[in-house]
Amino acid sequence: MAGAGIINTNQVVYRPRVVVVGLASCFGCQLQITNIESHLMELLGQIDLTYWQLASSDPMPQYFDVAIIEGAVTTQESVETVRTLRRKADTLIAIGACATTGGIPGMAGGSLGLADRAAEVYEKGSLPEACGEMCVPRPISSVVKVDAEVRCCPIDSYDFVKTLHRLVYGSNRAQLTSTLCGECKRNETTCFYAEGTLCLGLITRSGCGARCVNLGRPCNGCAGLSPDANVDSARDACVRYGVSVERFDKALEMFNQFELDAVLEQEQAQKAQDKDEATTNQASSEADASDTGSRG
């Protein structure tokens, strides 16, 4: 993290000033932070927690070094908040599925469209003013650059502490990008697909240690899509193991609607490109054949 570590110069200890902000969320990830009292006290000795919506009514300070954001961006107002936090902070950390993938608020996007989704709750044209100017729910990283993410719904408290430590003291440890199945293999757990049960671990980012699978539950994909994910191959695997592809796609919406839209867009663009190439190749083969015919 650029310049946010503890600096001890001439006996003056500088502790990074940290703010914690909640956007569209259930506050569950912030509660997870309060659940680690012993580590929290140690952590509080190393940072200057200057603003925390959940724990204090103190106003947001003008200057700070680290901004921690929970929740999805769902309004134009929150877009501006995130931009302001990015401008002011050296380091910006997104915590929880809502902030890192769009999470559950992200389900309001998708094929139905935001306006029609809102109309399921409110009469058309009668959105309460408190809803603000809504936009398609999205992760923080789709608005500004994010320096670190703590994934999952809710976050793992120790994962949060480790991430903050890493940033305060500086570390170049890379984020995991592989899929969850690798962790499952290392844990030597039996794969859900062997019994024809849907599990999103096939395309989900590793890092949680396959927490749910260890507890006997399939993965819901709360860590988001892995950069190594191959959604099409995962659908093929569903077919091979007798799991409904429709259910697979539907399950992805819970935490991955925003990324899914991007994946579907890419897939459509790829299909269109493949079709164009096939048409061009066919036209060129026909031209070659007719050329050969006229010469013959």
Ligand code: SF4
């Ligand atoms: S990621 Fe889950 S626990 Fe955290 S704020 Fe969002 S819904 Fe709540």
Ligand code: SF4
């Ligand atoms: S699909 Fe699920 S149960 Fe199977 S190996 Fe991957 S994470 Fe584990």
Ligand code: SF4
């Ligand atoms: S196993 Fe899947 S749903 Fe469970 S915590 Fe890990 S990523 Fe989230």
